[in-house]
Amino acid sequence: MYTLAFADKRRFQVIGTDGGLLHAPVEVEQLALTPGERAEIVVTFAAGEQVVLRSADNGVDIGSGDFDLLKIIAAPRLKPSPAVPSRLAPLTPITPPQGATVRRFTLNGHDAINSKEMDIGRIDEVVPAGAVEIWEIENNVYNHNFHIHEVAFQILDVGGEPPPAYATGYKDTVYVPAKSLVRLAVQFGRFTDPAAPYMYHCHILRHEDLGMMGQFVIVEPGTESQINRTLPVH
Numbered sequence: 001m002y003t004l005a006f007a008d009k010r011r012f013q014v015i016g017t018d019g020g021l022l023h024a025p026v027e028v029e030q031l032a033l034t035p036g037e038r039a040e041i042v043v044t045f046a047a048g049e050q051v052v053l054r055s056a057d058n059g060v061d062i063g064s065g066d067f068d069l070l071k072i073i074a075a076p077r078l079k080p081s082p083a084v085p086s087r088l089a090p091l092t093p094i095t096p097p098q099g100a101t102v103r104r105f106t107l108n109g110h111d112a113i114n115s116k117e118m119d120i121g122r123i124d125e126v127v128p129a130g131a132v133e134i135w136e137i138e139n140n141v142y143n144h145n146f147h148i149h150e151v152a153f154q155i156l157d158v159g160g161e162p163p164p165a166y167a168t169g170y171k172d173t174v175y176v177p178a179k180s181l182v183r184l185a186v187q188f189g190r191f192t193d194p195a196a197p198y199m200y201h202c203h204i205l206r207h208e209d210l211g212m213m214g215q216f217v218i219v220e221p222g223t224e225s226q227i228n229r230t231l232p233v234h
């Protein structure tokens, strides 16, 4: 996990995350990224200056202490840039309907989800095409994150609190702090294939490799109960 900041603590603007532009830029001094999360930022530099982008020790078990990531050396002459627009993209909130399906994914270690190790021949979840669902990630242990293929989601809350402003856009990967419940509003796509699953998993490589991963398929609405939960494994 990176906690990104410039050595001189200059502020910068976050304009986009995993799923594209934010609704409006968010000015910060630091930005946390767990494996798989992305951010686009805009930083102001003066001609000729040198600045180091660092990752600071955030004190959590998936951080890596203080270290330098990138030294930026601004050219002796720079062309001026326009200001960052105050509105970036019209972001339609992902709003689960009344009675939306709620699925819970429990993390009790680092080699399984809902006590099941990844099995490429098993479909764990069957989702109707176009659904908006609430996915709850219940972490009973140390820090993890959670990545879902195919979808865009918005973070509803982390331990009952709203996410940082820069993490309110469309995302596909979320930090799941130790002993917390993270709730997501998840928008699924419309392409259906009951035999070609997508994955969801912790994006810490060591954890996903140990089996901290599951699979879902997207199917024609109304056919969920007819779907074969076992796949031929080649």
Ligand SMILES: [Cu+2]
Binding pocket: 110, 143, 144, 145, 202, 203, 204, 207, 208, 212
């Ligand atoms: Cu993990």
